[in-house]
Amino acid sequence: MHLIPIGTVITVQVEVFSILIIASALMIFFLFANRSLQKADPFEKPKGMVLICTILVGFFEKLTTDNMGAKAAKKYAPYIGALALFMVVSNLSGLLGLAQPTANYSVTLTLALISFILIQRTKIKVNGIKGYLHGFIEPFPPFIVMNFFGTVAPLISMSLRLFGNITSGSIIMTLVYTFTGFLSGFIPVIGGFDFVGVALAPILHAYFDVFAGFIQTYIFIMLTTIFIGNELPQE
């Protein structure tokens, strides 16, 4: 965990700058999308930026409607879309040389805490405070320990799953690069440069960074929508 001093009094962790860069890049993307969407004609086939936006919005609306029902999906689909876009870009930002924000447990704990608060708020809104507290004691009082752990478990497991996947991916890649650097030292003349790593690493990057980044984002939003949808009354 690297700390960077600002001035002489404050030190921040280096992932703060990564979050600022990612947020600025996403804002520029949204501004460009807005400009091309204003000029688009709704009656002809979409292409280019309009096509990308149509596919993204349709994907997130379908996912939230499948898990939460149509009424609640209208309220939650924008947050799920923003969360998924931010998480995908920050999981893949290791390929661009940034320090990944989701490789820091503070960031993943915050995101899981937001989902946890949404789940508990839905539960309280549907049952009322008395029903929520009474739900801990059913079916009979000794169950309170298991209900308590069942409530806290999604928070801890979602944050640790995301943190563990991304951080261990970057540690494994560091170890692979160290090993290939050691192997490249045996090449006679040009041994200072890591030639074996350049040939061998892209396949591992494709699994550890790209595949794991997409899958973990999909799992995070699926679990959030499923947990929230479990609390809503069945229709």
Place this chain on the structure above:
Amino acid sequence: MDIGQGLVAIGAGLAVMTGLMTGIGQGYAAGKAVEAVGRNPEAENKIRSMLILGDAIAETCAIYGMLIAFLLIFVF
């Protein structure tokens, strides 16, 4: 090298052994998925996405073990 570092290494190796049962469980899930596709070839896309989702959730046990092993090696 004192005995403390040797014990840390043994602990890290024991922590990674949570991957054993993860391998068995995910292989079993893949077998069931192949069986389901054989019974119902039209639902292949849904079965594939459910398989990937179930695999990544079952993988969390192995990830916890690997995380503990990395913490032991790099911090102690």
